[in-house]
Amino acid sequence: MRIIKYHIAVALTCMSFCMGACKEDKDIAGEQGTLQLSVGMSDKITVASRTLSNEEQTQLEQACKVRIYNETSLVRKYEGTDNVPSSIPLMSGTYSVRVTAGDSVAASFDQRFFEGNEEFTITKGQQSPVEVKCGIANTVLAFTWDESLKEAFEGDCQVTVTSATGKLVYSSANADAKGYFSLPADNRKLTCKFTATKLTGGTYEQTTELTDAQPATLYNMTCKYTATGQETTGGAWLTLSVDETPLSEETTTIGIKQRPVIVCKDADNIEYDLEQPMYLATNTKGTYYLIVSTSSPLKGALLQNDRFTEFGVPANSMDLMNLGGKDASVEASGISLHAPNAIMETGGTWKIQFSEELIAKMTAQEGQVTTTLTATDKNGKQRMVTWNIVVSNATVATTEAIPYEIWTSKATLHGKVIGTLAATPKFQYRVKGSGSSWTTVDADLTESTFSKEITGLTPGTTYEYQAMDGTQASTVTCEFTTETTFQPENASFEAVSDSSSIILIHGTGQSTWWDTGNHGSSTMNKNVTTPDTSVKHSGNQSLLLSSQFVGIGKIGKFAAGNLFAGKYLDTEGTDGVLGWGRPCTSRPKALKVYVRYEPATVDNGGDYIANGATDQGIIYVAIGDWAGQEANGGTWPFVVRTKKASSLFSTEKGTYSGDGIIAYGEKTFEEAYNDGGNMKELTINLDYDNFGGNQRKPTSIIIVASASKYGDYFQGGDGSKMWLDDMELIYE
Numbered sequence: 128m129r130i131i132k133y134h135i136a137v138a139l140t141c142m143s144f145c146m147g148a149c150k151e152d153k154d155i156a157g158e159q160g161t162l163q164l165s166v167g168m169s170d171k172i173t174v175a176s177r178t179l180s181n182e183e184q185t186q187l188e189q190a191c192k193v194r195i196y197n198e199t200s201l202v203r204k205y206e207g208t209d210n211v212p213s214s215i216p217l218m219s220g221t222y223s224v225r226v227t228a229g230d231s232v233a234a235s236f237d238q239r240f241f242e243g244n245e246e247f248t249i250t251k252g253q254q255s256p257v258e259v260k261c262g263i264a265n266t267v268l269a270f271t272w273d274e275s276l277k278e279a280f281e282g283d284c285q286v287t288v289t290s291a292t293g294k295l296v297y298s299s300a301n302a303d304a305k306g307y308f309s310l311p312a313d314n315r316k317l318t319c320k321f322t323a324t325k326l327t328g329g330t331y332e333q334t335t336e337l338t339d340a341q342p343a344t345l346y347n348m349t350c351k352y353t354a355t356g357q358e359t360t361g362g363a364w365l366t367l368s369v370d371e372t373p374l375s376e377e378t379t380t381i382g383i384k385q386r387p388v389i390v391c392k393d394a395d396n397i398e399y400d401l402e403q404p405m406y407l408a409t410n411t412k413g414t415y416y417l418i419v420s421t422s423s424p425l426k427g428a429l430l431q432n433d434r435f436t437e438f439g440v441p442a443n444s445m446d447l448m449n450l451g452g453k454d455a456s457v458e459a460s461g462i463s464l465h466a467p468n469a470i471m472e473t474g475g476t477w478k479i480q481f482s483e484e485l486i487a488k489m490t491a492q493e494g495q496v497t498t499t500l501t502a503t504d505k506n507g508k509q510r511m512v513t514w515n516i517v518v519s520n521a522t523v524a525t526t527e528a529i530p531y532e533i534w535t536s537k538a539t540l541h542g543k544v545i546g547t548l549a550a551t552p553k554f555q556y557r558v559k560g561s562g563s564s565w566t567t568v569d570a571d572l573t574e575s576t577f578s579k580e581i582t583g584l585t586p587g588t589t590y591e592y593q594a595m596d597g598t599q600a601s602t603v604t605c606e607f608t609t610e611t612t613f614q615p616e617n618a619s620f621e622a623v624s625d626s627s628s629i630i631l632i633h634g635t636g637q638s639t640w641w642d643t644g645n646h647g648s649s650t651m652n653k654n655v656t657t658p659d660t661s662v663k664h665s666g667n668q669s670l671l672l673s674s675q676f677v678g679i680g681k682i683g684k685f686a687a688g689n690l691f692a693g694k695y696l697d698t699e700g701t702d703g704v705l706g707w708g709r710p711c712t713s714r715p716k717a718l719k720v721y722v723r724y725e726p727a728t729v730d731n732g733g734d735y736i737a738n739g740a741t742d743q744g745i746i747y748v749a750i751g752d753w754a755g756q757e758a759n760g761g762t763w764p765f766v767v768r769t770k771k772a773s774s775l776f777s778t779e780k781g782t783y784s785g786d787g788i789i790a791y792g793e794k795t796f797e798e799a800y801n802d803g804g805n806m807k808e809l810t811i812n813l814d815y816d817n818f819g820g821n822q823r824k825p826t827s828i829i830i831v832a833s834a835s836k837y838g839d840y841f842q843g844g845d846g847s848k849m850w851l852d853d854m855e856l857i858y859e
Contacts, residue, residue, distance in 0.1 A: 162224075191228040192228065194781075196222060201785075201786045204786065204823075209386060214400065218249065222247055227241060233293025238307065240265050266308045266340045267346065268348065271347060272284060278326075280331070281326050283298055283300050285297060286350070292310075293308065305345075319334065321334070346369055351367075353366060387504055388420045394415075406516075407519075408545075409492065415486060417500050417512075424505045426503050429444065429500070429502075431499045445457065460485065464479055466478070500512055517602070524594060528605065529541070532580075535610045537581065538590070539579065541578045542594030546596075551569060552569075557590065557591060559606055586858070587609060610712065613856065616641075617634075618854040620669065622637060630654045643655065647695070653675065655687065656688055656689060658671070663806070671688070674848070675688075676731065687838020687847075690830075690833075693707040693708055699770060702770035703769045704767070705768075706758060707765040708764030708829045711828035715857055717792070722796075723804075726796065728844050734840070735837040736837050736842050741844075742847040746793065748792055750828055752827070806850060810857070
């Protein structure tokens with residue numbers, strides 16, 4: 128068997144570079160170290176003579192999913208290798224990274240699923256290189272068709288392999304086929320049914336089971352005929368032996384190409400973050416390098432600076448790989464390209480040197496000098512970086528605010544020390560363009576950086592700020608815009624309409640923000656969610672969620688009274704397809720709602736809640752950055768298919784829904800909830816700390832309420848009721 132292992136390098140291709148400690152300590156709001164990540168994927172059981180096509184390689188690169196977790200939550204996620212930064216700032220602590228690629232289908236002869244996991248530690252002020260080795264995560268089956276089968280059977284022999292979720296048919300006519308199965312964790316059984324035509328006529332069948340088939344394991348199964356001296360009419364004369372091989376034992380490698388990576392270093396080999404300006408004093412003398420790393424030969428290196436000719440460089444724009452005879456004059460001006468001859472044909476590391484004399488010219492006066500470099504390899508893969516030098520004799524510099532540290536009414540300001548402090552560092556800030564006087568606050572200094580959280584800001588407002596050394600302000604002014612506050616539409620449920628016997632939670636002609644299971648239950652002339660004018664907190668009515676059995680006689684299903692942000696998309700048989708979530712880029716701290724809950728005794732029980740128990744209701748809210756799932760021609764943050772338990776919403780780490788959450792809160796009602804029969808105020812706090820929401824920005828919000836918590840499983844009590852009114856998101 129030919130064995131192949133291939134690499135997708137998320138940060139620096141398969142060359143695996145490990146950078147040194149940063150010159151500027153990245154102690155920004157606790158982000159005290161950086162991760163440099165490379166990923167290898169191992170295709171260890173490729174079918175003989177088959178290699179990955181360029182299209183397959185590109186697809187894996189673009190679809191690779193990288194998830195970084197701290198001990199409790201997801202803190203970073205990336206889609207595609209090109210979107211993973213070469214350095215990832217993280218707070219000191221213990222982390223794990225999970226990388227997946229490919230297709231996790233139930234059963235396939237060609238679609239494979241790759242997964243890798245690694246734990247690592249981030250230490251203050253240090254770079255932490257981490258390599259994740261991804262292997263095939265499928266359970267893999269291959270069949271060897273022994274020559275002895277021809278002694279008993281004629282023509283093609285087949286084995287049908289069936290799992291709980293999929294099926295493949297193997298044939299002796301395609302002896303090299305490998306089957307890839309994604310098995311449910313709670314059902315790892317594979318049933319193998321051998322079928323063939325006997326030489327004496329008629330069909331022969333024999334069934335064998337693998338009861339605990341493991342992931343990332345190849346099962347090579349041999350079908351063999353053994354003569355027993357009896358007529359070939361059945362019996363134990365056909366054997367199916369199993370050779371079990373963990374896929375992690377294979378080793379051979381080939382490479383997948385990744386676009387160039389560019390970093391900046393000085394003569395002491397200390398790296399600078401090109402995402403941030405480089406602060407240099409006037410008349411700085413030092414040698415600096417832009418270093419280009421590629422896995423293919425470099426085709427072009429376009430260097431641009433609108434002031435190059437001012438500094439004595441022959442042109443403001445030049446391709447260092449194609450200088451057209453100007454090599455000597457460019458090098459004489461202070462720019463030179465260094466690369467060993469051996470890598471010119473294979474790819475490797477190029478150094479673009481800026482001499483001391485040129486840097487001195489670039490820093491001769493205060494201001495900003497901007498240089499861009501666009502590197503392109505022979506495969507057309509490209510990367511562009513901007514190198515911003517801020518020339519200043521100030522002792523402090525203002526640095527950009529971190530997006531996830533900007534909320535509706537608070538933000539964290541950042542600065543760095545670039546000289547010798549004369550006084551305590553401070554910040555001054557004001558509304559941009561207001562012309563108002565500055566507000567000044569003392570900063571918290573930690574080694575070479577300082578920061579300060581400011582509060583009492585106005586939502587949806589742009590502010591500007593400067594770092595200060597005593598009364599001396601930085602020459603750099605940065606700005607940020609606070610998050611806007613956001614509220615659900617029709618949050619008091621005053622607007623409802625009746626369309627073809629379906630009660631909709633919006634007014635006639637208005638857009639749908641909320642929806643319910645009424646679309647399904649109305650086929651049996653019942654609505655499980657209705658307006659109620661007899662119970663309310665304010666306005667004309669509340670919304671009543673009523674759990675009930677929907678059907679005729681014993682034919683039907685239990686339906687929980689429910690409400691969700693999103694849209695009812697389709698009915699599949701007696702099950703619903705729901706698109707959950709609505710756009711939201713704000714981070715509220717809580718959900719406030721007025722509720723009355725009256726549980727019934729469970730009479731549609733099951734595995735989750737027993738008959739005779741008191742029913743339970745639930746309200747939950749999730750803020751997240753889900754990538755989106757497609758259903759019925761549209762894309763939604765989360766799609767629920769009630770006939771598939773595996774598609775239901777979960778907060779579990781490692782699931783699509785769980786990893787998309789950045790904040791979550793819920794209230795389970797285990798008994799009646801009211802205020803003397805009236806509605807009662809309820810506040811559901813949102814937990815950002817345990818879901819990574821302090822380091823991520825949201826795109827969507829999901830709100831769900833149900834009079835029967837286990838209604839997703841069609842379990843609960845006929846007659847459980849929940850009233851809702853005046854829902855509101857609360858902000859700091």
